Amino acid sequence: MQTEGIDARRAVEELKELADLTGGPDGARRVAWTGQWAKAREWLRRKLDEIDCEIETDEAGNLWATAPGDSESAVVLGGHIDSVPNGGWLDGALNVIGALEVFRVLAPQQRPVTLRLVDWADEEGARFGRSLFGSSAAAGTLKPDDVRDFKDKDGIALPDALREHGVELDRMNEANGQLRNAAAYLELHIEQGPVLERMDLPLGVVLGTFGVERHAVRFAGQQAHSGSTPMDARKDAFVAAARSATEFRDDAARRDDVRATTGFVNVSPGIVTAFNGWCEMSLDQRALNAEELADMLRTARETSERVAGEEGVSVEWERLWQIEPIPFDEDLIELAEEAVNEVAGKSHRLPSGPLHDAAEMARLMPTVMLFVKSLRGLSHTKEEDTPEEDLELSVQALHRLAVRTMDWVAKGA
């Protein structure tokens, strides 16, 4: 077992160094396809330059470092250095810098398989609205025509912004070549939720990413005056929405580890002197089991239709987005659990609510993720934080998982 040389403290110091360089009192500002992002990547590249490895940027803008091993089969450690505006110091950056430390230690060693580090381009989608950009371009699930017409809030077209960073939209799927010999994918990330903190555990092993069903639910009744219209003569679209939203939540709360969230809520006319003739709201449902997700959606539709009938309004659903549940590899989940148990004494298996680049990789190769505790479940804000001792444990666990995975790949190869 090659555990010598890992310096988890150095990873924490490098996280702070990056935060000093591209963060500040208003949070991280490493939005992909901007100068601050390029600055962060130059910093990363300087760190990689000190390691004996091959460095390249692929056709989708993903940055790769490769330390060849006895076999071309590669274990890939992934993360993303980009952030949301006013983001936290850990979301994405921990994966990259944790992987950097593991790569730094393992690259000079004799290894049965190749080890690679990837910094995915634009995981957050903060500027153009398409998350998992680089990883899905490499995986082939994102096509140029899907995003060709996207513009940022200043009207700048996505292809023009990419070109400034050396990426030609129509060639981005050629990044798929990078995955030719990839045999396993590992990613460390902050949990972005409260589960580990509530269990007082530093680390957990991720079972997979939730499937998502995301809809706009629109109720239409007839607005009228708040004073002149008796209660039993109303077709109040907001009341129908409010009752439905409550039932959506209650249904999810009765199930095991699923989610149902009302996000945006818009009413019309939205004034004090009338009840609302129109209300739309979003419903975002998530589950790790595809059948359960389908059942949640079916139940919610039926609920909304029953409530709409009782309130004398109509209801329509529009799908905004969906993705199937993506379970991680069972063997790698076992290895990850061993690694976590070794460094933290105890582990916990949990699903990932947010999507990650790992979801794109899991379509193509055995994949697993490690989660480290988030304080108060916060992320995508400068308040995002994790105790430094837990960050150190997470880098140690990633190291042990990487070593185990290389052995596992070598045995299978």
Next chain:
Amino acid sequence: MQTEGIDARRAVEELKELADLTGGPDGARRVAWTGQWAKAREWLRRKLDEIDCEIETDEAGNLWATAPGDSESAVVLGGHIDSVPNGGWLDGALNVIGALEVFRVLAPQQRPVTLRLVDWADEEGARFGRSLFGSSAAAGTLKPDDVRDFKDKDGIALPDALREHGVELDRMNEANGQLRNAAAYLELHIEQGPVLERMDLPLGVVLGTFGVERHAVRFAGQQAHSGSTPMDARKDAFVAAARSATEFRDDAARRDDVRATTGFVNVSPGIVTAFNGWCEMSLDQRALNAEELADMLRTARETSERVAGEEGVSVEWERLWQIEPIPFDEDLIELAEEAVNEVAGKSHRLPSGPLHDAAEMARLMPTVMLFVKSLRGLSHTKEEDTPEEDLELSVQALHRLAVRTMDWVAKGA
């Protein structure tokens, strides 16, 4: 009984004439303190010029016509010719033009008491946001300092707009002098609700105007990611608001002829990928009985606090506005019912949900209102309508009520 000479058809034709002059395909455009409003009033003044009466505009911009009788004690017929933007052809105008027809017929006749017509200035408050402007200025319940700093959406100050129409803000309360000999106040209005239509009745007698308790109710929890936060770890402000709004409605529905309305609803962050840490909504409660209104408010507060506790969020209430219930005069309600029964065969007593200038007058003198059916309960829109035969009945009923009320005042004087 002086019923000869009333020409209800003429009133309907004059309503159409006014609509042609100051309305059109986008609805009425007689917003107070604008050129279209002044144009409507010139039209009214020309109609009054054909009647033997005294015409004057008071210090608050209210237009008065007076036909003296044997006594200075006066029965006042009131309405407002101003409208909301894109308003209907009847809201306000029916009162003025119905009263004009009654005044036209009764003015030349020998009468025991004085008869007056008033066109109140700015009942709607559409430009500056203060409704019942002219009537409350005359009643003394509106003080110059309450509105001195009001501006319209173009930034024009209320005192400047008034001055263009000959009104000095600091003198507007002198309009109170007009009410010195006023002994009774009568007002005809469209119902603006669905009650009479649902009962298939053309006319009703108004018991008074609802008291109103209007609050902003604000729930504060903690927003977090829709995927990463388990259902039992959420402090979802919108769910707390939705549950409360449903209970507010249900409580009102269990009571007799009261109202509870959620109007504006704002959430934060209001995005698909997070549940809401903050939600504010308006609650507008109305009842004709002050004790019941107080009980409704108390119940709603308790409900919101219980729900907030269950959802792990906090709740705060801010009063936006309140007005006590204003019951109309019991004798005049009797007379109004007789008048309605005579012209329509059947009457119905109902509260007024919306406020009217009559509420300001009822603080000072015996007051009653007649309602005529609204189709589909619509008002403040160009779709506002009432069958013409019902409009004719309403003018006939106002005439009979005016005659009865003059006799009633004469007997009491």
